[in-house]
Amino acid sequence: MAEVKKIATRESYGNALVELGKEHQDLVVLDADLAEATKTGIFQKAFPERHFDFGIAEANMMDAAAGMSTAGLVPFVSTFAMFAAGRAFEQVRNTLGYPHLNVKIGATHGGISVGEDGASHQCCEDFALMRTIPGMVVVSPSDDVEARAAVKAAYEHDGPVYLRFGRLAVPVINDVPGYRFELGKGVTLRDGKDITVIATGLMVAEALAAAETLAAEGIDVRVLNIHTIKPLDEELVLKAAKETGRIVTAEEHNVIGGLGEAVCSCLAENCPTPVRRIGVNDEFGHSGPAAALLKQFGLSAEHIAEVVREMVK
Incomplete structure (x- = not known):
């Protein structure tokens, strides 16, 4: 029996951003000193002029993304789920959600599978937090195929989207003929x-x-x-x-x-x-x-x- 292919969805996220970046000049990526871990570093190498590192200042990064979106850009804001949904919740709610701005949040390292980083980084509250924000779309892809499709769908969606990606490599299960991804459709x-x-x-x-x-x-x-x-x-x-x-x-x-x-x-x-x-x-x-x-x-x-x-x- 052939070994099942495994890929971490954070890797899928980084690769999908590059593919989308080739097609869309308005796509920009913001990170908070974690580009290597979130895999936005892949985009940074391909499009350094469209990648912005804000350091450990997640709240500021969300506000900057809001401003960029009002100037016609489509920002993908990236950091660990604990920081995106937790530390920056007020900015996500008031600056992105309330005016319903076209900003996408790529939150990596969600859940218990963050592993050795421990309880402080194992965000198991992000779905709950993001669900409470009116108009926020909340997505949790199951594998590489779905994660790539979700990033593309998020770009095409007009409004804020929260995407959760994992640290752990997981089996590829959606690499099948006829696979189709649609936001809001199981x-x-x-x-x-x-x-x-x-x-x-x-x-x-x-x-x-x-x-x-x-x-x-x-x-x-x-x-x-x-x-x-x-x-x-x-x-x-x-x-x-x-x-x-x-x-x-x-x-x-x-x-x-x-x-x-x-x-x-x-x-x-x-x-x-x-x-x-x-x-x-x-x-x-x-x-x-x-x-x-x-x-x-x-x-x-x-x-x-x-x-x-x-x-x-």
Whole structure:
């Protein structure tokens, strides 16, 4: 069996910026002293005159991006998720969100898989924070193919977009004929009648692996990839709820305020359905190898399979 190709979505982000930069002269990239880690350094080498390093001044960087956008440029503002969503939240809300400016936030190193950097850098609150800003689109791509497509879609979208990318290399799962990305539209990766797993980001690959394991046990699992957390594809979620009757959500984020709560809100108002949320259970992470941390916090195919078995019983 051929080895599965793995790429960190932050790498995909850097490469996608270069490809877009060749086509669009109005695209500029801003970074906060982390170009090597966020991979905007790839763009910097290709277009040094369109890359701006603001040092460790994330709030200032957001305000500068706002100004650039009013001058006809399309800024991609990049730093770690903890700094983009956390440290600069006020500027993102008031300077980008309130006037609905055309600025894209490329937030890397999101979630527990930041690993050894520890709790201070493991941002598991960014979906919740960004979802609260009116008009903000929130995207969490699952692999290299989807990340590249998401960057392109964000450029084409008129308004603020928050894109979360990961540090850890993840399997490429969307390199298939006919793949199509659309903001706000989820994807059915696997059909099933017994239960639905709705996943985002690196948890999509884990959900697929869990579904394979469960299929061998006679449990038919539908897997939805919800790359756009806001706006949520409510039509797809409701269809799955009505047809399978049970839902499990999976995300590399706190169970409070993220994909799971978005799905629960949708179902509570339209189609009450039993739901189990898999994510970080209202706690901080800690330093350690990314793969080990994901397993410890239940962000794995094994844990998804365990929860599905409990629900089906």
